[in-house]
Amino acid sequence: MSAEMQKAKDEEIIVIPPRTDLKDRVLKPGSSNGACKRAIKAAESAIEELSVEFDGWMTTSIDELLLKLPQVHQDGLNSAAGEELHTIMHDLKGQATTLGYPVVAEISDTLCNLMEKAPDTSRISSKIAELHVRSIQTIVQECTKNHDDPKANAISLGLRQMVMKILKQEFDRADQK
Amino acid sequence: MAKIEFEKLRFVVADDNAHMRRIVRTLLRAFGSREICEAEDGASALEAVENFLPDILITDIKMPIFDGIELTQMIRNPDGSKHPYLPIIMLTAYSERKRVLQARDSGVTEFLCKPVSANALYKRVQNVIENPRPFIKVSTYFGPDRRRSADPNFNGDERRKTDSNAFMVGEQVSL
Numbered sequence: 001m002s003a004e005m006q007k008a009k010d011e012e013i014i015v016i017p018p019r020t021d022l023k024d025r026v027l028k029p030g031s032s033n034g035a036c037k038r039a040i041k042a043a044e045s046a047i048e049e050l051s052v053e054f055d056g057w058m059t060t061s062i063d064e065l066l067l068k069l070p071q072v073h074q075d076g077l078n079s080a081a082g083e084e085l086h087t088i089m090h091d092l093k094g095q096a097t098t099l100g101y102p103v104v105a106e107i108s109d110t111l112c113n114l115m116e117k118a119p120d121t122s123r124i125s126s127k128i129a130e131l132h133v134r135s136i137q138t139i140v141q142e143c144t145k146n147h148d149d150p151k152a153n154a155i156s157l158g159l160r161q162m163v164m165k166i167l168k169q170e171f172d173r174a175d176q177k
Numbered sequence: 178m179a180k181i182e183f184e185k186l187r188f189v190v191a192d193d194n195a196h197m198r199r200i201v202r203t204l205l206r207a208f209g210s211r212e213i214c215e216a217e218d219g220a221s222a223l224e225a226v227e228n229f230l231p232d233i234l235i236t237d238i239k240m241p242i243f244d245g246i247e248l249t250q251m252i253r254n255p256d257g258s259k260h261p262y263l264p265i266i267m268l269t270a271y272s273e274r275k276r277v278l279q280a281r282d283s284g285v286t287e288f289l290c291k292p293v294s295a296n297a298l299y300k301r302v303q304n305v306i307e308n309p310r311p312f313i314k315v316s317t318y319f320g321p322d323r324r325r326s327a328d329p330n331f332n333g334d335e336r337r338k339t340d341s342n343a344f345m346v347g348e349q350v351s352l
Contacts, residue, residue: 011315015322018309019262022232025185026306032180036299039183043207043295050203057196090239091194094270094291098200105292112270 047098054099058140064088065133072129078121085129086115092136100145103152104136107159114163119174124166135159181306183209189229190215191222191236191248192268197291201235201268204298219243223251227259233305238269238276245269246283253284253320261319262312264305268293284320286310 065088071081089108096105111132118124135155143149188210190201198215205213214229216222220242226234234252238245245267255261267280270291280288287301310321 014314016312016314018311020309022264023306023309026182026232027179028182029179035180036303039181039208040295040299043204043299046203046207047200047295050200087193087239090270091197095194095197095200097292099196 051100055140058096058099058101058104061088061092062133062137062140065136069126069130069133073126076122077115077124077126077129082115082121082126082129085133086112089115089132101140102147103139103143103149103156106156107132107136107139110156110160110163114167117167118170120170123170128163128166132159179307181208181303184211186210186233186302187212187229187231188214189222189225189231189234189236191217191219191225191234191240191245193217193237193240197237197268200293201298204293204295207295208299208302217241219245219248222248226252226263230260231263233264233266233302235266235268238267238271238280246279249280249283249285249320255314255319264309266298266301266305268298281323282318284318286321 065085068081068085068088072079072085075081077085089111093105093108093112096102096108111129114124114128115121139149139152139155143152147153183205188205190198190205190213192198192201195217198217202213202215214225214231216225218241222234222236222240223243225231236245236248240248243251249265249267252258252263252265253261264286265284266287266289267285268289268291269276269280272290277288286305289297289301312320313322
């Protein structure tokens with residue numbers, strides 16, 4: 001056993017009992033099943049009411065992505081512009097399903113995956129990013145929401161397969177070095 | 178199971194994306210909460226935690242100035258933080274194991290992957306209130322107990338010491 005491991009083993013671990021002040025203050029005795037279901041139902045309805053704004057939110061995000069593309073083409077994916085594009089894509093990955101566009105979330109995830117996992121992002125063509133952005137634009141403009149549009153699903157699958165192939169090539173290349 | 182009086186709960190919601198903050202605020206308001214403070218970066222979130230004194234923080238990972246992991250580490254500083262025991266729910270689109278472990282080791286209480294649903298958020302809030310976990314203090318970590326379950330095959334020395342007789346060392350709690 002290394003000295004560091006022995007030191008860690010000998011270290012005192014203090015266990016502080018759970019704090020119950022919050023529980024004592026906000027939990028009301030009695031059954032909560034009905035209240036819990038009502039609260040969740042109310043929240044789902046509130047999101048449904050908010051959904052009239054979702055298409056506007058998607059359009060804004062797409063406009064932001066399109067605006068970033070020229071700079072990304074100029075500076076590459078491993079640039080500040082590339083990082084900004086990744087941030088927007090990452091946001092879409094997290095919220096597009098809630099906004100009614102799960103396929104957009106999938107496509108965003110695919111590009112984020114490529115940008116986060118590629119051993120050398122500078123080797124990845126910015127055209128790949130543009131392909132993802134244009135695909136999202138097409139899906140929002142031409143396809144039905146949710147998971148039931150064959151065209152949207154086909155685009156998403158095609159992009160995912162392409163990115164998996166690129167990542168495999170890049171990992172193989174990195175291994176050979 | 179008791180009813181949660183959401184109207185008594187104060188939240189800070191930290192996310193650099195205004196749409197996501199709106200979604201989370203909408204969900205919390207529908208649950209019954211009225212006191213919700215929003216922050217768009219790590220620094221604003223820390224300021225809100227210190228001044229607004231929330232009962233629960235809901236934070237993203239990826240944020241400007243400092244991220245959700247750094248924010249959690251700053252809050253979980255028993256010597257410098259005003260609110261080291263604050264329940265923290267990390268709400269993020271990063272779902273990789275590496276990120277989950279990183280969040281756990283920074284001291285988050287619950288981890289929730291986007292897309293967020295009303296049901297998932299309610300359950301996380303419910304869990305931090307109904308099942309508060311003991312805190313562990315060692316030189317390298319201060320935060321909720323990271324053990325999710327007891328290991329029935331563990332036969333090593335019990336190194337944990339309580340700072341109160343109210344809590345027995347052998348009593349296992351979930352993370």
